[in-house]
Amino acid sequence: MSLDAQKRLAAEYAAGLITDGMTVGLGSGTTAEMAVETLGLRFRDGIRFVGVPTSGRTAEIAQSFGIPLRRLDERSFLDIYVDGADEVDPQLNLVKGRGGALMREKLVASAARRFVVIVDETKRVERLGELAPIPVEVVTFGWPTTRHRLELLGLTCELRGGSETYTTSNGNYILDCHASGPIDLADEIVAQTIKLQTGVVDHGLFLRMADLVVVGTSAGTVEVLEAQRERSTTLS
Numbered sequence: 428m429s430l431d432a433q434k435r436l437a438a439e440y441a442a443g444l445i446t447d448g449m450t451v452g453l454g455s456g457t458t459a460e461m462a463v464e465t466l467g468l469r470f471r472d473g474i475r476f477v478g479v480p481t482s483g484r485t486a487e488i489a490q491s492f493g494i495p496l497r498r499l500d501e502r503s504f505l506d507i508y509v510d511g512a513d514e515v516d517p518q519l520n521l522v523k524g525r526g527g528a529l530m531r532e533k534l535v536a537s538a539a540r541r542f543v544v545i546v547d548e549t550k551r552v553e554r555l556g557e558l559a560p561i562p563v564e565v566v567t568f569g570w571p572t573t574r575h576r577l578e579l580l581g582l583t584c585e586l587r588g589g590s591e592t593y594t595t596s597n598g599n600y601i602l603d604c605h606a607s608g609p610i611d612l613a614d615e616i617v618a619q620t621i622k623l624q625t626g627v628v629d630h631g632l633f634l635r636m637a638d639l640v641v642v643g644t645s646a647g648t649v650e651v652l653e654a655q656r657e658r659s660t661t662l663s
C-alpha cells in the first residue's frame with residue numbers, strides 16, 4: 428500500500444472520531460489535509476462542527492467545504508485536534524513542524540482535550556531525531572546568536588531555506604537542528620532548555636502531548652496507539 432494510501436487510512440479513522448457539535452483543531456501538512464477533506468465530506472453529509480485551522484492552506488481547504496472556522500482566541504478549548512507528525516516514538520512523543528506551522532500547532536494542541544495524531548508507518552522511530560531534524564522557530568533578529576546558543580546545548584542547526592530563507596507565518600525563521608551528541612530529545616528538561624534560550628519562540632518537540640496515534644500501515648490496516656500517561660498540557 429502506498430504512503431498516500433496509508434496516510435488516508437489514518438486520516439479517515441481520525442475523521443470518524445468527530446461528532447456533532449465539536450470544536451475541532453485542524454492540523455497542517457499532507458496527512459492533516461486528507462483528514463480535513465474527509466471531514467469536509469462529512470460536513471456536506473450533515474454533521475455540524477466548527478474548525479480551528481493551524482495554517483492558511485488548511486483554512487482554505489476547510490472553507491471550500493463550507494466548514495465554519497474560529498480563531499483560537501474565540502473558544503477557550505477544543506474538543507479534539509487532528510494533525511500529522513514527522514516522527515512518533517514508542518512513548519508517543521512527537522517531532523512536528525516540517526511544514527513550519529509548529530508554533531500554531533502547539534498552541535492548538537495544548538488547547539485541545541484530545542490530540543489525535545495521524546501518520547503512515549514510516550514515521551515511527553525508536554528515538555526522536557532519527558529521521559527528521561528538530562525545527563526550532565527563532566526570531567529573525569540576532570538569529571546567528573540564537574543558533575550559537577543552541578549549538579552550545581549539543582545541537583547542530585541549519586537555517587531553513589539557506590539563501591532563500593524560509594519565514595514562518597509568525598514572521599520568524601526556522602533552524603533545523605540535529606543532536607550532535609548523546610542528547611535525548613525526548614527528555615523534558617532538554618526540550619525546556621531549548622525553549623528557554625533567548626531568541627527561541629518554540630520548537631517541534633511535542634512531548635507527552637499526543638493522546639492517540641493512528642498509524643496507517645503498508646498492510647492496509649490501522650493501528651491505534653493510546654497514550655499510557657497523563658497529558659503534559661491541557662486547558663480546561
Ligand code: 5RP
Nearest residue numbers: 456457458511524525526528
Ligand atoms: C507541519 C507538521 C506536519 O504535521 C508534519 O510535518 C507531517 O506532515 P505530512 O503529513 O505532510 O508528512 O508538523 O508543521
